[in-house]
Amino acid sequence: MNKLLKKYPNEIEKILSRYPADQTRSAVMPLLFLAQREEGFVPSDTLADIAEITGISETDITSVLGFYTLFHEQPGGRYYIQICTDLPCALRGSEEYLETLCQKLGVKEGETTADGLFTVEAVKCLAACHRAPMFQLQGDGEIKYYEDQSVEKTLAVIEALREKAKQEAANG
């Protein structure tokens, strides 16, 4: 019973078609992204599914999962607000921005807001050094950049997302 395959037959076929037929292993990372799409982390029971699809061991899949920072092994917020605080951004005030934002949200860096929606993280350079402060939003299977931020701007983004979540909850 390959749940992942059952849920995303077309996506998986498309992913596999991107690599030579005898190199299914290359599909591991795209498949991990796919497995993470729904819940924001890779549920451990999908590892066996990916192992089956790619023909490599679950242990090897796990080693890939553990190496890369965009994959999450544990549940976190629905959205990750990942703020670059690396050197160039820090020179442009991103550390203070992170601190204030965390205060406003009532969390510490690395923590998730009480409503379970947002995990705020400091991350390394995102290739947006000239538009600091900035963050990337990882969630709902997407990654989006928000640049030239101020705490107010970011809070507005957060509010909009909260609203969206509320709407979804209301619509069941």
Place this chain on the structure above:
Amino acid sequence: MDKKILLRHLDVPNINQLEVYRQHDGFKAFEKVISSMKPAEVTAEVKSSGLRGRGGAGFPTGIKWNFLPNDSWPHYVVANADESEPGTFKDRELMESNPFQFLEGLMLASFAVQANLSYIYLRGEFWEIAHDLDQKIQDLEDVGLLGENILGSGYSLHLRTHLGAGAYICGEETALLESLEGKMGQPRLRPPFPAVEGLYGKPTLINNVETLANLPPILLNGADWYRGFGTEQSPGVKIFSLSGCINKPGNYELPLGVTYGELINTYGGGVPEGRTLKAVMSAGASSDIVVVDQYCLDTPLAYETCMDRLGAPLGSASVIVIDDSVNIAWLVAKTVNFFKHESCGKCTPCREGTFWMNSITSRMMRNEASAADIDLLKNVALQMQGKCLCALGEFSTMAVVTGIDRFRSDFEKHVRS
């Protein structure tokens, strides 16, 4: 320079649309090449243009192409779009704003080494760019510029994007290949070099996005035209990413050989009001910290001059500007923390050395270090040098050693005597 060669979107609005790109000489080079040139001729032209790799090392591009053996097939080309060096954001702008030129460059390189399947390895954070490129690739297939038997030439080519997932080391070409093969991104032992045994064990050409974006104009206008820009040993134009303590951060396309002074003051608008220039780093977090004096400001930004005059490689030309408000010990703590976070862990000196240096600099930042720790820090860095499996470990020591040597008093402010 009147017209941009790479950042053409600054001159031509909507050049990121296929129609517009084609109206402005788009794919002329590619069409010419596949219909009338032999692969070896393409390589020869690129070689004589003197184009050097823009990924950091500055290796002559045409020479690299010649390394792929012709008795082992298939060949692959991989565009390195991992762009993760702190301070670097040029490939991103190219792919976002002038994507077809990059794709055309990739197609030209693929033709030159006769690859039929080429990959674009993007850092996972470039999720939106990857999806956009997928669409653009589809557009090209729709008009017959990609796919089987392109424009009746007999040459077939497919392009695919592949997303990384958050690992700086995957910009290193052998780690990138591991990652593309679905493994942890740890560098491979070299030799064999990727040109001989690369992706799936086959000959593989890896070029940076910007390197590739240079190809269409070179092949359209010729090597001599390209040599009209830049210096003798560093021909052509380069995108300089300017960040840090600077009034106008951003990407600047300029001929190689422009001086530090011009870049920072003329283009970047200098440091913020009331501040003075203190130091620069030319290759992101991997660079030496260079003291800014007139000699430095007069130094032309080219591969040979940076090395000869300042002893610091030009690298990816991602210039981080540092003014007098910045304490260098803090800055070094930042870079060390970056490398500790990004060390893949495969080799001992990098894995343990970055961890150890990070312990010391963290202690300094908590003001819990002693004066002896400054020397210890430098000693650990020196002890790493020349011993690591790949360049990441070496990179991590650059700012440490030059920072302590040149700005020791900044460190002394962070230690108890």
Place this chain on the structure above:
Amino acid sequence: MADKVTLTIDNQTVTVPAGMLVVDAAKVVNVDIPVFCYHPKMEPVGMCRMCLVEVGRPMRDRATGEPILNEDGTQKIGFSPKLETACTTPVSEGMVVVTDTQNAKEGRKAILEFLLTSHPLDCPVCDKGGECPLQNLTMEHGPGESRFIFDEKKRLQKHVPLGELIYLDRERCIQCARCVRFEHDIVDDPVIHFFHRGRSLEIQTNSEPGFDSIFSGNTTDICPVGALTTADFRFGARPWEMKKAPSICTHCAVGCNMTYNIRREAKSGGQTVIKRAMPRQNEQVNEIWLCDKGRLGYHFVESEARLSSPMVRKQGELVPVSWEEAYQVVEDKLRQDQVRMVSLAGGRLSNEDLFNLAQLTRSKNGKNVLYSTMAGGDLTAQVGLGLGSNFSDMGAGDVIFVVASDLHQEAPIWWMRVKQAADRGAKLIVANGRPTRLDKFASHVIRYEYGQEAETMDVFLPGAAVPESMVDAVKTLTEAKNAVVIYGSDGLGLDESLHLAKSCAKLVTDRGYYGKVNNGLLAVWDKANTQGAWDMGFQPDRNLKATLREADVAFICAADPAGDDPVLAKALQETDFVVVYELFLTETAKMADVIFPVQAQPEREGTFTNGERRVQRFDVVVNALPGTQPDYRITARIARQLGLGLEEKSPVLVVRQIAQKVNNYKSINFMDLAKVEEQWPKMGREDLYYAGTSYENMSGLGVQYPTAADRGEELSLGLLIKSEVQPTTGSGVRVLPVTALYDRGRLLQPTNLLNHRLTKQAICFSTALAEKYELTDGELIRVSTPDWEAEVRVEVDSQLGDDVAIVARSNGLPVWEPVVVQIQHLVTEPKA
């Protein structure tokens, strides 16, 4: 010579094959360059950076290519500014390697310091303490005091079970990846790997059960530190407290060389006990590896259930008696006129036991029967693997043909070596009735219907009609420079085995693949010394039931027919007088008239002949359980009373007799078996342990006896006599016996650690059969034949062919040849 390279290493000139790595070339001149990640049995990775040395190369003029000379006219050597890793640098002509300059020494010291920053330095409580290269290097060169602040050390979990067999100490791991590379590259069990990155890298397993590899124990040997330990040995003893005793594994026909580590313990009354089993290097046999069955499966020796007194049946009851009395009873019986004597022997007996028993039986004109369902020992003695053959030497140009064997389960180390030969370019042809773990490495996989084994082999005979699907495989075989044919027992009974063995022998002879190095026939025997048993004159009996029933006296040694098969149990009831030599009170022993308690193999000396016909010696490891005797001596004592001169004092003497009386063993001399010569790769001196833990072989590499073909003798293969196989028919399901490594055999059961991994008592059905009989995975059913019935679990395996059902031998069901069984569902009571 083009393929040799001359260089200097620390001022010593050495000439070695081109392509050799500097680290290995250094060993030739006894320069030990420290390594952690490098292992001579694996590809270099250059990760740990411990092996840094200075390397200089002859300088040449760039333009002219002319050598650049020093002022004194000698070649100028250019040293690279960076130190190089000796483990990844191949030698080159004129190279100058220096390991002891200040620079090189400081380089290695730096690496050592880096390694120690994260290492717990808990040597006093570490199992590896005393045989750890990290510890040794630290003592030798390590910085006297730490520059690292202790509080900043990474603290990690210490006792992490990677499954029940192997434990990981995360703090001690130095990330050399030897274990990961061994499991991935050498044995294709990718069940352990690194997790996270950088300083946070840690080994982990996701398999179920954890670390699911039958080779897992080897990682504890090659782990250069005490990060990986076996559950069997951890905290068991300190290396320096233990003595070493060489031995040979008793569990399969490979004959792995091992060393038992022993020490005296109070809890066993001051007697020596086995603390662990370690591999002993024999590059021809097991290199430096052991499978986990061999490594862990010695616990039967210390089993509480061992017999320790002779017993004689009196008024229907077995009662302990003195040895004298027991001998007397047997002697009296044998003295009777015209007793029909049968000796039924198992292949785990030593050559000496078998020889003496065979002599005794012959003196009574009795019959020597091998308790086995595999045929062909006479054939392998004639056209078996050519003298000097070595799997490690096979590669491109060679063909290895494996038929009817799940080699991974039947003989793990052969599987591994065959797989590695394939990695080196040898072509593998694998023919079987079901998929096995060798298929993946095969150039040609042939799937036949069970029962068609011999016919499949006949397709490869010259002039045979070749079906389309096998054309390529036949071509591969005929083009082979050398070919080895390996046959096993997958799905076979004795009749089928005989049929197959003959076909295989015909194939190698007709095609000329015999009598030469790296050619010939190899049987995957069921027991460690089955070949020896054949050589000593034992053969399987196609009608064992009748033979036993008709015997007046049956000697049953190292065999449990009554426990294995109710038909044989019944037959034995009719045997007039049964003498049993045993370790345990088996079902057969319970039926005996006289039982002699024997010594376990590690308690005595002797020789085994492995499948490759290598006669190997094993020595006394631990003191024998009081009240036991070695089998050969018991037989000799009985013989003595009957006036027959058999050696009883020592195997040395028996072997001398064997050499006189058994043609194949003419060249075998007990002393020669203990000879050693230097083996390559050198695993490092014992006090360095760079390659892993104690592989030294000081006790003999054994001697392979030449086949009749090697000796140029005339062959008598009897191939013209067609063997017969009665097709197994009848309505019901045909169940085939196969071999599983972790079966429920008597010797393995006392190893509690392996309990979880023993085969399930189940029959495994194909999906088609399961559907036909409406069987569901895990269901309990009743199976029956006219002779027996049993309740077993159903397993469904989608990999099996349509009409295939298999069961593991020694697994509780008496399936030793293909049998047809009736299936009944068990009516489950509806829940109240």
